[in-house]
Amino acid sequence: MRWCDLNDGLTLIPCECIINADSLVVEDEPELVEHLSEKEGAQGPRNLENQLVHSAAYYFVIHRLDSMETKIISSGIRYSSLPGSYIRPQSERPKLSEVSDCENVPIIDLGCGDRSLIIKQIGDACCEYGFFQVVNHGVSKETIQKILVVAHEFFSLPVEEKMKLYSDDPSKTMRLSTSFNVKKETIHNWRDYLRLHCYPLEKYVPEWPSTPSSFKDIVSNYCTQVRQLGFTLQEAISVSLGLDKESLKNVMGEQGQHMAVNYYPPCPEPELTYGLPAHTDPNALTILLQDMQVAGLQVLKDGKWLAIKPHPDALVINIGDQLQALSNGQYKSVWHRAIVNSDKARLSIASFLCPCDNALIVAPKTLTRDGSPTIYRDFTYAEYYKKFWSRNLDEEHCLEVFKN
Ligand SMILES: O=C(O)CCC(=O)C(=O)O
Numbered sequence: 351m352r353w354c355d356l357n358d359g360l361t362l363i364p365c366e367c368i369i370n371a372d373s374l375v376v377e378d379e380p381e382l383v384e385h386l387s388e389k390e391g392a393q394g395p396r397n398l399e400n401q402l403v404h405s406a407a408y409y410f411v412i413h414r415l416d417s418m419e420t421k422i423i424s425s426g427i428r429y430s431s432l433p434g435s436y437i438r439p440q441s442e443r444p445k446l447s448e449v450s451d452c453e454n455v456p457i458i459d460l461g462c463g464d465r466s467l468i469i470k471q472i473g474d475a476c477c478e479y480g481f482f483q484v485v486n487h488g489v490s491k492e493t494i495q496k497i498l499v500v501a502h503e504f505f506s507l508p509v510e511e512k513m514k515l516y517s518d519d520p521s522k523t524m525r526l527s528t529s530f531n532v533k534k535e536t537i538h539n540w541r542d543y544l545r546l547h548c549y550p551l552e553k554y555v556p557e558w559p560s561t562p563s564s565f566k567d568i569v570s571n572y573c574t575q576v577r578q579l580g581f582t583l584q585e586a587i588s589v590s591l592g593l594d595k596e597s598l599k600n601v602m603g604e605q606g607q608h609m610a611v612n613y614y615p616p617c618p619e620p621e622l623t624y625g626l627p628a629h630t631d632p633n634a635l636t637i638l639l640q641d642m643q644v645a646g647l648q649v650l651k652d653g654k655w656l657a658i659k660p661h662p663d664a665l666v667i668n669i670g671d672q673l674q675a676l677s678n679g680q681y682k683s684v685w686h687r688a689i690v691n692s693d694k695a696r697l698s699i700a701s702f703l704c705p706c707d708n709a710l711i712v713a714p715k716t717l718t719r720d721g722s723p724t725i726y727r728d729f730t731y732a733e734y735y736k737k738f739w740s741r742n743l744d745e746e747h748c749l750e751v752f753k754n
Pocket residue numbers: 610612626631638640646647686687688697698700
């Protein structure tokens with residue numbers, strides 16, 4: 351077996367066989383001991399007890415590998431088998447062979463010039479699918495290319511650089527994390543993510559990563575354009591429900607904006623796990639930029655999972671839980687999931703528009719005037735969001751808890 355150093359000498363992995371991270375015991379690996387001795391000079395490692403190696407860098411890596419449960423997986427290490435804590439029971443696996451391609455994904459051309467057609471298409475897509483794609487959406491190609499490049503650069507940084515931003519506390523407004531909610535969940539997901547609050551920019555940009563150096567500028571620019579797109583869509587959604595165009599925006603107040611930059615490393619056994627299991631989004635509207643080269647998003651339609659092939663010019667729009675509640679259940683907050691693959695890393699960038707904390711989520715009167723009862727009790731967005739993060743991602747729909 352041969353050992354090599356990656357990431358500026360930080361990561362020790364065998365080149366030919368891949369470490370089973372849960373079971374690496376330094377003493378049992380004579381070649382590793384020898385390699386470390388060469389690296390560390392004539393004396394060799396001083397202390398191999400409890401997998402401690404005297405170089406802090408090596409200690410960090412070995413320690414990190416042993417505590418996979420709580421640390422990031424975007425390390426450049428390729429695993430030959432999936433660590434046990436990521437393996438779903440048989441009944442919960444993605445059953446990839448049963449998933450078909452979504453042939454008629456609604457693709458709506460926002461630049462077509464026919465406003466009533468756009469509104470009709472959006473209304474139909476929200477009722478039938480709870481998701482659609484948009485082209486000619488106003489977010490420039492250049493901005494999109496730049497954010498994809500800088501996001502890849504971020505996740506290619508050395509592990510120790512990224513770990514400076516690590517947190518498993520969902521209340522943090524900027525954090526690099528892994529899986530979904532590592533403190534609550536029992537089975538993990540094959541994903542790392544950078545979570546950012548993005549509005550108001552002047553409040554949050556200072557805490558964003560400063561490496562790569564262009565990160566803040568590129569991401570701020572993307573956020574501004576995406577926010578504008580989100581408002582345009584919310585106006586169209588309002589009109590499609592028969593409301594004034596400002597109606598939904600008015601209920602939601604000064605909306606927050608969050609971003610998840612998702613990174614799914616190649617996964618040794620994709621059929622046993624998820625990048626993200628089935629979930630709906632707790633916010634109002636999600637604008638998703640998918641990796642153009644690598645597919646992974648699937649949506650649930652009529653009880654079947656459908657794969658959404660990336661469209662080179664499109665952004666994916668998901669209706670979130672708040673729009674389902676505000677439309678009194680007419681529009682669906684779509685169930686979706688991200689699957690992983692064994693060949694290539696996949697990246698996606700989700701922008702979430704969220705009602706302000708004290709927005710009272712209650713369906714407008716015009717939507718219940720015909721006698722249809724309100725499906726959900728009134729709640730504030732803060733109450734909903736707290737409930738969402740106190741649960742596991744793969745439990746029942748969080749809105750169920752708020753039903754009348
Ligand atoms: O990666 C994807 O395609 C989906 C991401 C997603 O669902 C999320 O960030 O909530």
